[in-house]
Amino acid sequence: MNSHERAMERRQFLKGTLGAASLVALAGCDNLSHSSWFPSILSKTEKLTERAQRAITPTNALAKEYGEADISKVFPANGNTDPGTGEYAEHVAQEFANWTVMVGGLVQTPTSWTLAALKELPSRTQITRHDCVEGWSAIGKWTGAPLGDLIRQVQPLPNARYAVLYCADVDEDGVLYYESMALADCFHPQTILAYELNGAPLDIPHGAPIRLRFERQLGYKQAKYVTMIELVETLSGIRGGKGGYWEDDQGYEWYAGI
């Protein structure tokens, strides 16, 4: 055997070993992904990320606000683009005249706002970037009532820690959509219950008549078709217990700051 043949043999051996090793590694990763214990280790980083990000981010630091020229020509609508229920169809027919948002739970004075009442509150307009978990970004102009104003009005009890937002849409299996956020984040100046996009009333794909804008987190936290906000002490008793539709069954993080 000459040295060239030996080199070829070694190369074949290395190739074979690397190929086999990568297949085993990939299968191993897939098995770990399906195990019950490994994802729970991976998800430990969520708390670490949340703590780190909250520690270095000033409480009221604002998301960048853009100019009119920066607005996306097309603002994609993801997730449910129509709740599709009979009840919702009635609201559409009535142009949402009877749509209400109830804020209750751990509060002194539970209160309901009709769409018209919400529009009477002081409003905020912001041109901000929407970052989808999938990777794309779109810029839109949102107008709505600061959520903090509503929460202050209902006077949260001292033990309230989270706000849970219930929505009118259901998925194909009939599971109701919901989301939640830290109560502190409700008071961020750019957290609004939006009723306008780019100067027009919200359309159905974008969450008519009311959706959340929570500018410092990813798109899947921006609940659409909001009907009720409940202040709670813990998320563990609610639905799947992880604080949202995407969190309960789909494996997405509750803290969506990255």
Add this chain to the structure above:
Amino acid sequence: MASLIHEGTGTGRGHGGGQVSELAMRSEPSRINQQSVPDSLTLTQGSISAVAPVSASGTERIYRHRLPIRISHWLNVPFLIILIMSGLQIFNAHPALYWGDRSDRDQPLISIRPIQTDNGEVRGITTILGYKFDTTGVLGYSNGKRRAFPEWATIPSAKVLAMGRQWHLFFAWALVINGLFFTAYALISRHATRDLAPTGEDLRGIGKAVKDHIALRHPTGEEAKRYNVLQKLAYVGVLFVVAPLIVLTGLAMSPTIDTAFPWLLTILGGRQAARTIHFIACFSFVGFIVVHVSQVILTGFFNNMRSMVTGWFVAKREPGC
């Protein structure tokens, strides 16, 4: 003769090599001995130094990599592989790249999409700056599935963005912690300044180094004990340019971090630009890994592996010819 020696040492790589070369260090080899080492032996010096005093006499063992560096290096292997493959999983959720802050879907820099041809066939089309390439089988459409990167390149192999993110964000922390540990150690131990930073002399010799590399002529003797200029530039580039860039662009994709450090997106050219740079930096890593592993194999695989595992590297004393 060379083949006999090689075959004979096939089983006892590693240990044997170490012991005999220690002997070699103690017994000062004579010039004549060095001259008598056939050049073919030096190609596989790592494995043959175990055999005969004749070959061992021309070699010298040096302690090249200290333990913290070795640990940090080997941790990077699984960390980077997992980060690259879970990153491709995340990319697959929206397989297009843009510049600026927005994703204007009609103007991607790069996109990888399956398209249906007129006869109903699905092809994978990769578009780079408007130029279309048919990449069916690898990009866009592979193994009967409409996906940008193929199953063998992503973690998990199935399309599960949420799980890809969990792997990615966990190992991103692991890589950053390992990177901070390495950087602190490299600075304190002066590994960075002594071994990695190219000297003026190094940089002046860059032309010769490029020619030698193209000819696959590798340094021997004293030269082989330290990193050559291209090696230094590659390591410095990966450790202190690409790695920090990939961390910064990763952080710049976080809407929360963007409110804390608004200048990040200003210097990077926008959130979608940050995502594009993150992707380019990822493939710089891939390119580095390909070249790095090839060089490890070409310049004495077992010697190189032993030196990164045990620390001990066997260098030939002087160029044999």
